[in-house]
Amino acid sequence: MENTQIIPHLFRTEYRKITSVLIRHFGIEHIELAEDIASDTFMAATGLWGMRGLPENPKAWLYTVAKNKAKDHFKHQNIFSQSIVPAIQTNAQTSYEIEIDLSEKTITDSQLQMMFAICNPIISSENQIGLTLKILCGFGIEEIANALISPAETIKKRLQRANEKLRDAKVKIEIPNKEEIRDRLQTVLTTLYLLFNEGYYSASQNSVLRKDLCLEAMRLAYLLTEYKETRVHEVNALLALMCFQSSRFEARLNENGNTILYEEQDEKLWNAELILQGEYFFRLAS
Numbered sequence: 001m002e003n004t005q006i007i008p009h010l011f012r013t014e015y016r017k018i019t020s021v022l023i024r025h026f027g028i029e030h031i032e033l034a035e036d037i038a039s040d041t042f043m044a045a046t047g048l049w050g051m052r053g054l055p056e057n058p059k060a061w062l063y064t065v066a067k068n069k070a071k072d073h074f075k076h077q078n079i080f081s082q083s084i085v086p087a088i089q090t091n092a093q094t095s096y097e098i099e100i101d102l103s104e105k106t107i108t109d110s111q112l113q114m115m116f117a118i119c120n121p122i123i124s125s126e127n128q129i130g131l132t133l134k135i136l137c138g139f140g141i142e143e144i145a146n147a148l149i150s151p152a153e154t155i156k157k158r159l160q161r162a163n164e165k166l167r168d169a170k171v172k173i174e175i176p177n178k179e180e181i182r183d184r185l186q187t188v189l190t191t192l193y194l195l196f197n198e199g200y201y202s203a204s205q206n207s208v209l210r211k212d213l214c215l216e217a218m219r220l221a222y223l224l225t226e227y228k229e230t231r232v233h234e235v236n237a238l239l240a241l242m243c244f245q246s247s248r249f250e251a252r253l254n255e256n257g258n259t260i261l262y263e264e265q266d267e268k269l270w271n272a273e274l275i276l277q278g279e280y281f282f283r284l285a286s
Contacts (some may be wrong), residue, residue, distance in 0.1 A: 007049065010058060011042055016138040021102055021111040023135065028117055029167040034086045037073065067100040111136055112227055113173045115220060119188045120171055127162035128191045129198065130155060137216040139204045147198055147213055162179070181229050188224070190238070191240055192217045196242055200249075211249060218242045237285035243278030247271040 015038050041062055055061040104253070105252035118131045133139040133147065141159075145152040161211035178185050199213025221239050224230040254260055 002093055006054060006058060007042065007046055008089075009028060009224060010026055010045075010062060010153075012138055014059060014062055015039075015042065016136055017107045017111070018062065018102065019135055019138070020114045021072060021106055022066070024110040024113060024173045025100060028171050028173055031071070037069045040069055047096055063102040067102065070100050108226055110173075110225060111220070112223055112230070115169050115188055115223070116175055116184055117166065117173045119184070120166060120169070121187060121193045122169055122171075123162045124167050125191060128187075129195050130159050131162055132191060132195060132220070133213075133216070134159060134246045136220060137212075156232055175219065175227065175229070178229060185224075185232070185234070186228060189221075189234055192221050194240060195220075196245075214242070214246050214249070218246065236281045240278045240280075240282035240285055243274045243281060247274035247278065 018038045018041065019034050022037055023031055026034055044065055045058075045062060049055070049058075114136055115132070117126050118135065123131075130144055130148065133144045134141075139147070141152050141156050144159075145155045148155065174182070195213050196217035199210045199215075199217065218239065221235060221242060224235045225239070247270050248262075248265060250271070251265040251267070252260055
C-alpha cells in the first residue's frame, strides 16, 4: 500500500478501535474527549510520517501515541486538580498512571460494550444508527449525512443531543447481565439490520459508501459471535441474511444504477465466498 493511502486506510480501521477503548476508559460522558485524542493521534501521524516516512509498525505507532496522549490528559488534569482543588490532591496523584490497554481482546470487548451502550432505547433508532456509524465505524458527519440522506448540520445536532441523553442517563459502557441481554440484544440486532439496509437499499449513488455500510454492519454483527452470551441463533440468522444479500451486491444494479430483479441477475457476478459464509451461519442458526 502506498504512503498516500496508508493513513486513510488506518483511519478507517483503527480510529474506531482507539475511540471505543478510550470511551470505555473515560466514560460515555467524555465521548468528545476520546474522539479528540484519536483525531489528534492521526493528525500527528499525518505530520510526522510525511516528514520522516512510515514507522516500522504504523498501527503500533498509532496505539502508542494514543495511549501517551490519554496519559498526558490525565497528567494535566492531575496538575489542575492539585492547583485548583487541593482537597482532592491525594486521590489525584496517581490518576494518570493508569494503563490504556489496546490489545485485540480489549478492543473487541470495548466495541461490544459500546454497541450495547449506543443501542439504548432512550435514543431513537435513527440516532442509534448515526452514533454506531460515528463511534464504531469511524464515519465522519458528512459521510453519515450522505448515508442517511440528511443535511450534515441536522445530523451533527441530532448526534449531539443523543450524546447528551446518554450522558445525562449515565449509561454504563458494559455488556448487560444475562437477564438483560435478551431484551437489549434485540435492539442491537435491529440497529445492525437497519444499518445494513441503509447500505443495501440506499438511494445514494456512492457505491463505495453503500458497500461500506453493509460491511460495517456485518463486521459488528460478527463481533457478537465472539462473546458467549451473544453467540445465539438470532445473531447467526442475521449474519446469514447479510451474507446472502451482500453476495449479490455486484449483480443488483445495471450500468445506469437501476435495480435488476433477482430472476434477471447474472449469477456469475454473485460472490461465492459470501454465499458459503451465509450457508455456514444459516446452519448455526438452524
